[in-house]
Amino acid sequence: MSNERSLVEMCERVQIAFNDISNLNFDASAYAQRAEEDIRRIINSVLLTCYEIKTQDERKQERLEDALEPSAAAVEYALNAVKGEEGIAFLKLWKQGEFKAIRAQWPDAPEVVYLSSGLRSKAP
Numbered sequence: 001m002s003n004e005r006s007l008v009e010m011c012e013r014v015q016i017a018f019n020d021i022s023n024l025n026f027d028a029s030a031y032a033q034r035a036e037e038d039i040r041r042i043i044n045s046v047l048l049t050c051y052e053i054k055t056q057d058e059r060k061q062e063r064l065e066d067a068l069e070p071s072a073a074a075v076e077y078a079l080n081a082v083k084g085e086e087g088i089a090f091l092k093l094w095k096q097g098e099f100k101a102i103r104a105q106w107p108d109a110p111e112v113v114y115l116s117s118g119l120r121s122k123a124p
Contacts, residue, residue, distance in 0.1 A: 007045055014038045073112040082106065 017035045074094045078087035090109075093101050099114050 007042060007049075010038055010042045010045070014042070070113055070115045073110050077106075077109055077113060081108070 014035050017031050017038070020031060074091060078091045078094075082090050090102065090106060093105075094113060102109055102113070
């Protein structure tokens with residue numbers, strides 16, 4: 001919010017400077033230079049804010065994808081590769097983090113189901 005407020009304040013200063021220049025009948029090069037500097041600061045601030053927002057959104061998306069990948073793989077495996085009630089048993093063990101039991105009973109389960117959300121490392 002403070003970034004938005006400071007951007008609005010800078011825009012208001014630029015508008016005031018332009019109004020002052022138009023109301024005066026003398027060489028306003030100093031005002032023009034100050035206004036140009038303010039505009040450059042505004043543009044740089046907007047670009048930096050946009051970059052920060054984009055970077056934050058990309059990080060959030062990556063974390064979400066990392067968290068969902070093992071879950072999606074576990075559900076897909078339970079639905080497509082395991083028959084009947086075994087799929088439910090697989091998902092219960094997976095939810096409880098019983099990876100050793102899963103490896104013993106379902107050795108063909110994809111490795112991605114053993115990835116820890118966010119850490120991307122093999123669970124014990």
